[in-house]
Amino acid sequence: GSLTPLFREGQFLTGRFVTFASGAGRLAKSYNLSHVDLTKQDALAVSCRLHVESGSCKFYAQFMKNSEYLYVPQKEFGVGTHQVNFVVKLGDIPTHLNFLFDTTAGTRIEVTNFGLAFGLNVERMSAPLPVAYLPSSKGIAESESTYPLRNFKVKSEQLKLNKVLAGESSGASSGYITPTLLNVGFVGDSWTHAYNRYSGSLAIQLASQFGDAGAGWISFGAFNRLTPTKWLGQNGNIRPHLYRVQYDDDAKWNKGIYANCPTPDICTAGSDTVGAKIIVNGVKAIKKADLLYIPASGSFDYRFDGGDWITVETSGSEAVNVISLSNIPAGNSWTFELVVKSGLCLISGMNVIQSDSGVLCHKLGATGSRALDWATQDNEAMIASFKALSLDTAFIMLATNDQGSGVTPDSFRGYIQTIVQRLRKANPAIDICLVAPCENIRTDNAFPMQSYTRQVQTLAETYDCGFIDLQLSFGADPTYYAATGVNPLFNADKIHPEPATGGRLISAAILRHLQ
CATH class of the missing domain: 3.40.50.1110 (SGNH hydrolase)
Structure with a gap:
């Protein structure tokens, strides 16, 4: 657009950084919808909060498919504060949405709370569009x-x-x-x-x-300080009251790597003590569970709920390896056990989807x-x-x-x-x-x-x-x-x-x- 906005604390609208423009011309804001999974059945709602301090302003919402105009609802606004809302249903899927504000000489406007929603009840749904898409004046920091x-x-x-x-x-x-x-x-x-x-x-x-x-990532990594003052800072799960990780003996798990390995949380548990065990107690039936480990020289056994042990050899050339766990439980509470069978095992954690x-x-x-x-x-x-x-x-x-x-x-x-x-x-x-x-x-x-x-x-x-x-x-x-x-x-x-x-x-x- 020909108008360059400023970002300031709202004088008429609430907010520290509302968009302000003055004079005759066009204020434009474009939004790329190509990453949005729209269908032809979706109703779309666009909205914004507009204050016209002086003059007049004509608002357009341009729904476009590449360079083709699909629909352009519009409305003119005079002096005052306005909640702008348009709900449309299109016959095709738009790739872009443009917010346009055409102003006359002497017009001063503030605008904020740009919104886009789609779905079964768009009049009750809105989400702010990125302020970053608005052009900013040279020398005006958007700090x-x-x-x-x-x-x-x-x-x-x-x-x-x-x-x-x-x-x-x-x-x-x-x-x-x-x-x-x-x-x-x-x-x-x-x-x-x-x-x-x-x-x-x-x-x-x-x-x-x-x-x-479900649980999501359950990390086995821990900041395991055995001396001089014993302390075990387990990474664990984001909801440990539902998904609890336990070492059988902190001293057995002293080969881990903390904040320095290429796993999801850059940590891994490690042990070369045969019989060293990690236990996870959780709730709700599991649909899928993956275990992530760093290949090393050892092997380990695992099982759910006291079932048959399954052996995993950890040797390999990959930096990290992910396996899908078998015999996952269907009950509303479960116990996962992992035991070192031989050599060095570097076990990072498990991702549990329920x-x-x-x-x-x-x-x-x-x-x-x-x-x-x-x-x-x-x-x-x-x-x-x-x-x-x-x-x-x-x-x-x-x-x-x-x-x-x-x-x-x-x-x-x-x-x-x-x-x-x-x-x-x-x-x-x-x-x-x-x-x-x-x-x-x-x-x-x-x-x-x-x-x-x-x-x-x-x-x-x-x-x-x-x-x-x-x-x-x-x-x-x-x-x-x-x-x-x-x-x-x-x-x-x-x-x-x-x-x-x-x-x-x-x-x-x-x-x-x-x-």
Whole structure:
């Protein structure tokens, strides 16, 4: 369009970064629908919030199939605040949607809350389109703006239709809705590793709202510190109250690799002690379970519910290997046992799917890890590990340990870029949201967190990712949310958010983006 928008705090509409334009011309916003699984039967709804301060504005919603105009609903608006809504049913499948605002001389407008929905009940569904698609003025930084997820196929909408509108239980099919499985991964460090900070809360809420598809990734990796002070920081599952991992003896599992191997959470358990055992207790019947291990010199036996042992030889040339487990149980509670039979075994974890529809959440957090640790793993092996989880959506939150170890912001950006590229290689249609941590309370950081945040936001724009700046949730002043502050959101260690306060802010911020 001929008008170049500015992004500012709304004077008439709510929001810190609404779109403002003035003068005569056209403000244009284009959205590519080619990745959206539309059918000719789908009704489509577009919406936005518009305020005309002066003059007049004519709004067009152009549904296009390549260069062909399929349908162009339009309406003229005078001074005032307007909720713009159009619901259409097209005879063909559009590839693009254009929002156009034609203005006259002296016109001043604000616009926000662009929405697109499709499905059985579009009037009740909406999702923000990426702000990143709007052109920005030269020299006008879009700092602190938050970018919703890119690919609004809107799988969460389909899940809601499946579970709520059709009144179905997870996994059922009404005959006119195809059950949908949404795989969501959370990649990160100790902020993600500790399920009670934010990831576990999110998994519980998503399963409750959209349907529980199962355990997801159950990691066997653990930060196993035997001396001088014994401590076992198990990675485990995102909901350990439902899916519990146990070592028979910590000392037997002392050959593991932590934050330095090409598995989904860059960790693996390891033992060369014959008879060393890992036990997993879980709930609900299993539809499919895969085990991921790193080939080594040993062999192991596994079984479910005290059944026959199955032997697996782990030798091989692959960097990682995935096998489908046999004799999976049909009961509502189960026990999985894995025992070292010979040699060195490096067992990373298992991916457990228990329904064809709903949300499957994967906690991919390695405590103490840096973006550098993730990026320096074998490229093809990491792609294979991500692909093994069939991720539809991934949230990446790193930087705290990069900052703590003095990694430069420029280098950090390169490491995050590598992770993004690998996720896209594993699934080109994946939604990726980059989450920037808020500033911590440490006083010896070589670089402020905002210097890493700026790099992450630039990557989000370049790679068409979502973006969340947690500084906006926690507030500008770290002394305010320190453990000793007015509103204590951080732990006394000055590094981590307190689970019951700061952790809930993080889960709320991410949940807003998923919804």
